[in-house]
Amino acid sequence: MSRSQRRRTTSSWAVLTRLLVAGCAALALLAGGFFQNATVRAQDGSPVAAECDAPDLPPGTPTPQMDGSPEAEIDASPAAEPEGDEEDEATPEGGAPADEATTQEAVAAVENLVNCLNSGDYEGVVALFTENFLQSEFGTTNPYDAVVGLEGLTFQDFEIGDVTTYPDGRLAVEVAYLESEYQYVHERWWLVQDGEYWKLDGCDTLRPEPEGDTAVVGVALGSPEDEYALVPNAEAVTQSEVLILHAQNKGQETHMLAVLKLPEGVTLEQVMQDPALEDQVEFIGALDYLEPGQEQDLALVDLPPGEYTLACFFAAPDGKTHLEHGMVATITVNAPA
Secondary structure, three states: OOOOOOOOOOOOOOHHHHHHOOOOHHHHOOOHHOOOOOEEEOOOOOOOOOOOOOOOOOOOOOOOOOOOOOOOOOOOOOOOOOOOOOOOOOOOOOEEHHHHHHHHHHHHHOOOOOOOOHHOHHHHHHHHHHHHHHHHHHHHOOOHHHHHHHOOOEEEEEEEEEEEOOOOOOOEEEEEEEEOOEEEEEEEEEEEEEEEEEEEEEEEEEEOOOOEEEEEEEEEEEOOOOOOOOOOOOOOEEOOOOOEEEEEEOOOOOOOEEEEEEEOOOHHHHHOOOOHHHHHHHHEEEEEOOOOOEEOOOOOOOEOOOOEEEOOOOOOOOEEOOOOOOOOEEEEEEEEO
């Protein structure tokens, strides 16, 4: 689950409407088969059966879309960051390690939420969201809008870490998982109790630090001379267990960083012009909503050798996407000698 609200791009291709859906990391990053065969794992690493225990949603339907083409219904402009929804590396003050009984409750609640997702019970997942979470992550309090955004999603290699209690009754649970086949995510999930259920009320993005030999490539997004420059500090890197793309927004606009694998010899411009190429584009990972001056790491695990495309799809003030202004680059992962 990512920490900020994503919105779809004005591009007509389906891969990007799967890429930039509202939500907190994987729960709303992609719709499609990227998370198939995923399993939830408890603190001891053992698989958990995919069963869902959730209250029923009240009767309702998704909010009707505006008339017009799908492109007209998609907004690529960055949404305002929800208040208080900022990256936080340190544990917030005032918390204390949960006792054994509370830890078991929190672990069971998180496992249950993820099991709902992996079993395809999207209404069950949304029923375990608070109204605050729906508003901050999906931009709506209509739960059926969120249901639509979750269809087709599951988790891979989900792990649960420390549980912390707070005087206001909230619980903070550290989690890690694969957001796509390759992107490793580390987050803090906030739970609040609502009757017999613990519900997801928010999340913070933490620094991703997967284990393994690591290579780091810096990626500059924008510059004082060129707002739409996208420049990795290396054109190629040797394959390692972990590849960190350290993104720095050096411009004046909000940027994002998407990593895609295109068919050999095909450019993003060609994909945009030929819908037949859409299904051949592989999503690798993404960072969203890097404000001017902000830095963030994109951690990719076991990324195969090949050429990868880096791009920003947000909308510029003139209505064009940053991609259309040339905000695109490539990086090659070479096999070890």
